[in-house]
Amino acid sequence: MTPLTEKTALDIIHSVFHKKVNIKAVGNHELNRHLVYHVTDENNLSVIFKIYFIKNRANREVASLKLLSKSSVKCPELIDYRIINNEIDWIMIEYLEGQLFEQAKKNISDDSVHSIFEGMGEELGKIHSFKTFDFFGNWDENCKSFDNIKSYKERFIALAESCIEDMLPKTPEQQSLFDKAINKLRSNYDLMDDITEARLCHNDYNGRNILVKAQGNSWSLSGIIDFEQCLPGNKDVDIALLHHDYFLYNKDYEKAFLKGYNKYCSIDESFYKRLDYYFLFMGIYICSWAYKSAPSYYEEGLRLLSLYGL
16 A cells, blocks of 8 residues: 555645645644545635545445435535555545534533534434444445444454553553453443444544534534444444543533434433443543554543543
């Protein structure tokens, strides 16, 4: 595969457009997951051009956006893409107006924030209720399963063991913490026996991937972005992430979210019995990748292990 550098990315964009364009970098390039650009031509037509460092991300985004094009979910339209073995994957999607909710939130009134959380509930409810699948896990750009995994527990254990293998402790004390957390996770794999229905899951549903836009003195949700983790899975995972990021600290946000979510989907009471376990796995997942690329987030992984792994 051709090494992905800023120059390579710009060369790809120019080779696709064949005309003069303005190219502006957006997104978190320092994480080395993908390069994202806002590209505008001479007629002021704008698109987002996304180029991937990691294989099996573009196919997820393409499959999800193809599927959701038949829905009312506020996601970007897929315009073009290239996914070829041993080549750099890229997609071109509609540019959606708006600011990231995570960045704009501090400047938004409480009433508008609650309205946005209700909108987040509606959009996630639409995603979760749109379609069920007869497999869990990764899929290609044509929405076909790679591994045809029928059991979520099987999928979860494979992912958990992969994360455990990649965990990087800094000190012997952290190794002790890791050992206890890993043992607790493995001892409770049977909690996943109850997950039998595969639904479309975003898997990174938070304020960093929610666009909001001002309308006079109020703000509203204008779009959902970044579907590179999206695949048929366990809808609990999306809800657990929202609890971690928001609902543990503000029950009014949760109430507003549920008002929107319950219009399209529902949360089983058993979810709340599994929530601490999801937080434990979240800590293990974070500690499997964030040590070098996101050190501050690695510390959050350690915090979760300390709270839920002992």
